Amino acid sequence: MPDVLVIGGGNAALCAALMAREAGASVQLLEASPREWRGGNSQHVRNLRCMHDAPQDVLVEAYTEEEFWQDLLKVTGGRTDEALARLVIRASATCRPWMRRHGVHFQPSLSGALHTARTNAFFMGGGKALVNAYYRSAERLGVQVRYDTPVDRLELQDGRFVAAWSGGQRFAARACVLACGGFESNRDWLREAWGTNARGEHPADNFLIRGTRFNTGTLLRFMMAAGADTIGDPTQAHMVAIDARAPLYDGGICTRIDCVSLGVVLNREAERFYDEGEDFWPKRYAIWGRLVAQQPGQVAWSVIDAKAVGRFMPPVFPGVRADSLPALARGLGLDEARFMHTLQAYNAACRPGSFDHTRLDDCRTEGLSPAKTHWARPIDTPPFFGYALRPGVTFTYLGLKVDHTAAVRFGGRPSPNLFVAGEMMAGNVLGQGYTAGVGMSIGTAFGRIAGTQAAAACGHAHPHLEQDHVAA
Template sequence: MDFHADVIVVGTGNAGFCAAHAAAERGARVLMLEKGSEGTIGGNTYFTAGAIRTTYQDIEDLADVIDDPDERLPYTDIDPYSPADFAADMRRVTLGRCDPTLTDAMVHGVADTVRWMRGHGVRFRLQYERQAYEMENRFRFWGGLPLATVDGGKGLVAQHLAAAERAGVRVRCDTAVDRVLRDPDGRVVGVAAGTTEFRAGAVVLAAGGFQASRMMRAQYLGPNWDLAKVRGTPHNTGGVLTAALRAGAQSAGHWSGCHAVAWDAKAPESGDLELTNRLTKQSYPLSIVVNTAGRRFLDEGAEIRNYTYAKYGAEILRQPGALAFQIFDAKTAPLLREAEYEAPGVSRFQADSIAELAEQAGIDAAGLTATVEEYNAATRPGPFNPAVKDGLGTTGLTLPKSNWAQPLDQPPYLAFAVTCGITFTFGGVKIDTSGRVIDEADEVIPGLFAAGEMAGGLFFHNYPGGSGLAAGSVFGRRAGAEAAALASTGVLTS
């Protein structure tokens, strides 16, 4: 039984667990294979904040999903977010390249999938501390991302694991899958890890991308990407993805693209199991962001944070030393995300003058002073509202700040040193809406499914916050259900 199952799931992140739950509830015997040790179950999911982008008609729609009614709910404003809104965000941030069929399946399937996950014991909450601001005694959510799992990624993994144990799903760790096994007729009949073979009626690959491989990052993402820090698991080195391609899977998605964010400069080379997502620094729309020369290099206020944070890590990587600094003053300091900006060991500097702040942080003092003076002169009076795109932009700057531009003029001043933290890569294998893997001849590979970060075609250039967990949940569930049907009858249900 340790080497045979109806359905094998490779990977123990959110997509893998959703596949396992869906297969088990259809009566399949499920074996999950994890490359890392027992303490690393959860893969990249463990390191997330647990935010999941879903659709809803109104706040009451969300209240039906959250674990416990929040006392702030009567004083909370959340705009409706429809499948059409989600699809429009996908098209906009991917510059129109997202696969329309996969996108349609995700945006129309996520709300039901969230409720299905809740039925399996996954608990949800509204993330006031990350996605809302209190304005005039009301809490205003922004950016279409109010929902998250209780206790973030850690909680999501714990809840998934408990559900899997209740369903009799077996999890085997320290098993680095490196081959997909096919019989003489081309059907996938299992996987192998070294000399050990595992046999099944169907296989779901949910082992993530290649972001933890320095070599593959340099090969596919380009120069200096081998220097980026890894936000999550060190085990996503592309081995299973490579095995799928060797087995005939067609590649899909943006192989030179990835999700990468502003990450604490002192962070370890791969994810911290204790701090997890707290090493990110995502209040930058309220700041100016400068390099070591003290010069701005991006529009901090171009858009709501949820639509820029996943691409701005790449901009930081392009700066000298792959280093940047977020600069705040006393006006904006109270709005910073406490969990991120007060995390233990954070790269934080404080001073009563801009020149002193530059000296402490290692920024060129003349450059930063000139930048702040130029920026302050370009700001203009007007109502500041961090919960919406307030249009309070600079005037006359070659590189504008389009929203939330307030002068930096109230000490003490704060600087936070950040670098590039890569989350996951956008290149993967081609799947259909059932999660079936497609080969180079555009035919289904019998018995092989994929979900999560291994599935390419959804994300290009950029990423709407929370859509990774949405995609993994929807296609993990679909892949698991189809794999169970194929394993039991030899026939797909769709």
């Protein structure tokens, strides 16, 4: 029987397994997917948001704790636990040397990833390389890894973990870390959460899943039924506007449409519905999935002209191209008269300014609702392009409530040997909204805490923890 059982196979699970093993605990990791799809949503990530008080190798200038906190506070609208958020922020400053020891390499911010050179450390080779590096290190250290092993229930005794079950197989351990994601790939649960809207639609029927098909929320549902304390709104998620032609699962980051702030976004009625220039893309891109989810048919179109080309990360699939706006409307299948009315009104409302997509410039609209507050330039230079958008769910925020120890709680009482990390508890920090790279910050911080605490529950102390890694 191993000391620590880790359920899940992504970043948070691997951080937990590695930390527990470094502390001297024997560790077994159960991953639901086959080996070739291992890593959960982490196989699709690109970067980690990092606090730093001075330039650090791939990170320029400084990104202080307070600035990180204010960025998080802004996107969450205050729906966050400040103590846990600051724990994550501080941990983000100290984790990279440890990550490097386990084979993770970093590179400078990509040229098309605007505004992240100061705030985000990019993984060389992306999330797949990160996941593979962690698995290599885990296997070298003696972590037992089992693939194709989805856990469907736990044995619990007065809040204490006893064993996990995968079908008819029982896996006992002295402590356990749950790091098996949210419920974003469970269509029935999404339908239940989102219900039916005023138009009689089931919005969730039109959602695409950016990440893994294996995050079905089975253990989250089990834990809720078992009386574990929960946190979060089931309709809140990291939800991005992605290419409507993306696959149902595992489209990843390459399906994102990044030109939203450079043009206008129209719904099925060919009407604008939100300020496309509200803030920089890394801080605001994750609001657009939810906005599109609230539109008729859960579909929208991002429209740009030639002036925007080369200023954003190009999508994988080419957009609809036309040499005139009426032709573009026809190509997108939108009502031509309504489309032209919307575009003409927008163009007429644009006020001259000094366009600069690297700052919050003074190019705005006047007398238009909704306004476009920055980067507003007339869409008047052919060729014109349009991209159909759908909501792309990355991960859901409903999860298990924790404190700084990552312990699962039952009626406010922490379990002595059951811990949780990653997307399954991210709602403690993310009540709504998102900013680029913070999911990896949460998963890395709480994965390492959970692994350390699980090892300690078995009598193993970690030999070289960073001073601020686990709160006193």
